[in-house]
Amino acid sequence: MRTLFRTSYRQDLRLWRHGGDLFWYGLLGIVLLLIPAALGEFYVGELGGVFIFAIAGVGLMMLTGYTGLVNLGHAAFLGIGAYTNAILLHAGVPFIVTLPAAGLVTAFAGVLIGIPTLRMSGLYLAIATLAFGAIVGTVLQKWDSVTGGFDGFAVPTPSIFGWPIEGATGVYYLSLAVLVFVLWVGANVLRTPLGRAMVAIRDSEISAQSMGINLALYKTVAFAISAGMTGLAGALFAHYVRFLAPDSFDILLSIQFVTIVFVGGLGSLHGAIFGALFVRLLPQAIAIVRDDLPFGIGRMPGLEPSLFGLILVLCILFEPAGIYGRWLKTKRWFQEYPLHRRAAKRRQKTYARSERLR
Amino acid sequence: MVDAVRLLQLVINGAAAGCIYGLIALGFVLIYKATEMINFAQGDIMMLGGFFAFALIAHFGLNYWVGAALAIALTAAFGFALDALILRRVIGQPQFAVVMLTLGLGFIFRAVAGITWGYDSVGFETPFTNRTVKLGGLVLGADNLSIIVGTVVLCAVLYMFFSRTRLGIAMQASSQNQLAAYYMGIPVRTVFSLIWAISSGVAAVAAILLAPVSMIDVNMGFLGIKAFAAAVLGGFGSIPGALVGGVIVGVSEQLSGYYLPAGFQEVTANVVLLGTLVLRPQGLFSDALRKRV
Amino acid sequence: MSLFHAEDISIRFGGIRAVDAVSFDVEPGEVFSIIGPNGAGKTTIFNLISRIYDPTSGRLMLDGQDITRTPPYRIASLGIARTFQNIELFTNATLLQNLLIGRHCHSKASFLAQLCFLPSVQREEIIHREKAEDVIAFLGLERYRDTLIANLPYGVRKVVELGRALCTEPRLLLLDEPSSGLNVEETELMGFWIEDIKKDLGITVIMVEHDMNLVRQVSDRVMALNYGRMMALGTPAEVQNHPEVIRAYIGGEA
Numbered sequence: 001m002r003t004l005f006r007t008s009y010r011q012d013l014r015l016w017r018h019g020g021d022l023f024w025y026g027l028l029g030i031v032l033l034l035i036p037a038a039l040g041e042f043y044v045g046e047l048g049g050v051f052i053f054a055i056a057g058v059g060l061m062m063l064t065g066y067t068g069l070v071n072l073g074h075a076a077f078l079g080i081g082a083y084t085n086a087i088l089l090h091a092g093v094p095f096i097v098t099l100p101a102a103g104l105v106t107a108f109a110g111v112l113i114g115i116p117t118l119r120m121s122g123l124y125l126a127i128a129t130l131a132f133g134a135i136v137g138t139v140l141q142k143w144d145s146v147t148g149g150f151d152g153f154a155v156p157t158p159s160i161f162g163w164p165i166e167g168a169t170g171v172y173y174l175s176l177a178v179l180v181f182v183l184w185v186g187a188n189v190l191r192t193p194l195g196r197a198m199v200a201i202r203d204s205e206i207s208a209q210s211m212g213i214n215l216a217l218y219k220t221v222a223f224a225i226s227a228g229m230t231g232l233a234g235a236l237f238a239h240y241v242r243f244l245a246p247d248s249f250d251i252l253l254s255i256q257f258v259t260i261v262f263v264g265g266l267g268s269l270h271g272a273i274f275g276a277l278f279v280r281l282l283p284q285a286i287a288i289v290r291d292d293l294p295f296g297i298g299r300m301p302g303l304e305p306s307l308f309g310l311i312l313v314l315c316i317l318f319e320p321a322g323i324y325g326r327w328l329k330t331k332r333w334f335q336e337y338p339l340h341r342r343a344a345k346r347r348q349k350t351y352a353r354s355e356r357l358r
Numbered sequence: 359m360v361d362a363v364r365l366l367q368l369v370i371n372g373a374a375a376g377c378i379y380g381l382i383a384l385g386f387v388l389i390y391k392a393t394e395m396i397n398f399a400q401g402d403i404m405m406l407g408g409f410f411a412f413a414l415i416a417h418f419g420l421n422y423w424v425g426a427a428l429a430i431a432l433t434a435a436f437g438f439a440l441d442a443l444i445l446r447r448v449i450g451q452p453q454f455a456v457v458m459l460t461l462g463l464g465f466i467f468r469a470v471a472g473i474t475w476g477y478d479s480v481g482f483e484t485p486f487t488n489r490t491v492k493l494g495g496l497v498l499g500a501d502n503l504s505i506i507v508g509t510v511v512l513c514a515v516l517y518m519f520f521s522r523t524r525l526g527i528a529m530q531a532s533s534q535n536q537l538a539a540y541y542m543g544i545p546v547r548t549v550f551s552l553i554w555a556i557s558s559g560v561a562a563v564a565a566i567l568l569a570p571v572s573m574i575d576v577n578m579g580f581l582g583i584k585a586f587a588a589a590v591l592g593g594f595g596s597i598p599g600a601l602v603g604g605v606i607v608g609v610s611e612q613l614s615g616y617y618l619p620a621g622f623q624e625v626t627a628n629v630v631l632l633g634t635l636v637l638r639p640q641g642l643f644s645d646a647l648r649k650r651v
Numbered sequence: 652m653s654l655f656h657a658e659d660i661s662i663r664f665g666g667i668r669a670v671d672a673v674s675f676d677v678e679p680g681e682v683f684s685i686i687g688p689n690g691a692g693k694t695t696i697f698n699l700i701s702r703i704y705d706p707t708s709g710r711l712m713l714d715g716q717d718i719t720r721t722p723p724y725r726i727a728s729l730g731i732a733r734t735f736q737n738i739e740l741f742t743n744a745t746l747l748q749n750l751l752i753g754r755h756c757h758s759k760a761s762f763l764a765q766l767c768f769l770p771s772v773q774r775e776e777i778i779h780r781e782k783a784e785d786v787i788a789f790l791g792l793e794r795y796r797d798t799l800i801a802n803l804p805y806g807v808r809k810v811v812e813l814g815r816a817l818c819t820e821p822r823l824l825l826l827d828e829p830s831s832g833l834n835v836e837e838t839e840l841m842g843f844w845i846e847d848i849k850k851d852l853g854i855t856v857i858m859v860e861h862d863m864n865l866v867r868q869v870s871d872r873v874m875a876l877n878y879g880r881m882m883a884l885g886t887p888a889e890v891q892n893h894p895e896v897i898r899a900y901i902g903g904e905a
Contacts, residue, residue: 212727309465
């Protein structure tokens, strides 16, 4: 078992805890860079999709996992980012501008939904964001003059300084780069007063105020950061699907994002990645075993959403810390073997804490 | 120039739709008041209730009233089991977790209903289908009328139950202070499961009342989202409020469909919802709560 | 001039006058205790001072500055810190993070600088960490530094609550029932800390307390409240022998 020797405060601020961490992350980075050379186009495309969903997942994690603000309309941010990017590209604006522009426009939309919901908590916030998501979805459909409505919107190929970003490989590297950027920003948030303020708001609004945290300001900033990150994901999503249809940004997509954040592990950046892997690869896994399932279950329509539901329910009942939580527990088991205590894993009995009065 | 008859027609249609929203919202509010759980699967429980009624009446050929009563009882039992077996385990977890749980359960219910009864819309014979009632110059559909009357009757029954019977008062007590209720000898967990049972039963009534107007199908639970608007408008702690909220949403929808350009009717419920949350979050009927530190 | 001045402060909840025309001054560097039976309005006064509630009438002055309408999140930067009766710590964060959140009012970096984790932000972080470590050393919390609050026993949480308030480097510290839930040794320790806070750190303390021994041990002056109104104000000995106070606590002839 490794003992951490800490000799300076600066060490605690670093993103890696010790040399071992750095080694493994470095190895992971190299593997990711080399994947397109090893795997076929289909798998590279799928991984690109995973990265995009992970970016949106990090965005939602900032809002829900860290600030405690439930958002059931997150797909709206993805849609706004996607359409902003596509529309600007179509108008001839270079990609190097449309990508950050998509992020900024979506961040602004985040502020717009954040402001009216400042005094809402828990239940009301969940419902309000649900309504917001539905309204944005309808706007995307009905505003045909701009978005093309139900006819869809063909997304032009982007290029950076003359180099076109084409095919699954192009999307893969682009998404990977943006994911690393977003993870870096997210990690920065967490080790600065901004992130601590967000956590404070999640755990106790009243004492957060007593510590000098302006609730309205920080909640709005949390929405802005979350939306901005998801806007970037949306821009990339436009290139992933290459053809935008307004009904793809519906409540089912929002629920997928919430699943990413929850099943992955609420409150950690790793959780967003694990969650995205799970949510994107599950349909593939189902497709593979579909024909082998008994009783003709495989041929049933609606198998995917029901499996989603089932896994979500099982996760909440038996492993609320999500995949990342399970990962940490497993690592701990290996590290502490044979001195591992089973009781360390047992969940403490909790009593209902009234959320009506926070 | 407002056509009075047309207006009244819209209002009645809206009121009928609103009663359905109100009933779903009612079930919702009951559970929230007691356990602070948000039951996102309320609409889907309604859907299951509708299918139970369909199976009993159309498939097994039972008399309408017998089949309806049995379907309500079945759905209530289902709600009880749901709480006793699954939802009891998540007490103490953050609200977010419960939201996700009920969302997941909603998915499962829809899939099970789809496997059992298929994905097409189904209907069954009711005494109110295709009948009309004449009220001094007005011709009203018996189906809409039955919804309104049925809802009023049900709410009166519930009111009597909660304020006059021991069990009802025990429920009120448990929802206000769990620990004190335990001390008073109230079996709180059983009471909560009973609240879930009542809530599910109410959802089944909504489905049965709705059947003559619109068919039963797997996705009818999405009405639940409009029920949110009703519940919020009424103030989340208030049972009569949920009903009034539902009627307001229903009537607004009908009026906006008639007077506003196309496409606005769809968003009416959501706009009412957001508007209420922003302007008067405690709804029309309840008081804002404050934490004592 | 007094550090803190409350003038005719009142608040009503519906028909109930929780605090009724209370006036008092707190001199810099003193420990001022507020006592009274339950429901007398003591914590309500704290909530008024930390601006969680708005008074229906009256004025609150800090060092000559009118703070009656200041928003609650500005109180910390003005130098007022408080602890809560029922412990309002951030349960899903570590002890160190809780203390660092206490440093929030001293953080000057812009959002953009924080998002990019510029060297100026890094330097500030180290300063915050050093100050938090000072408080940890003062209160003896080293071994709990990285433990989640959810895993800490009640007695330790009370101390962390105090530590977090100290991290804001206040001029005025409001302690709400610091000894409630603590055993005899822990209460004694708390008393020593309050004395140290007064002597070594020079912080003015207003304390709501039920434990009369603690009040006698540390207070310079005491105010007794009942039904939202002031009954007596003076040294601990004066207030304890005041006939109205005795009647309120023990009862007297009708």
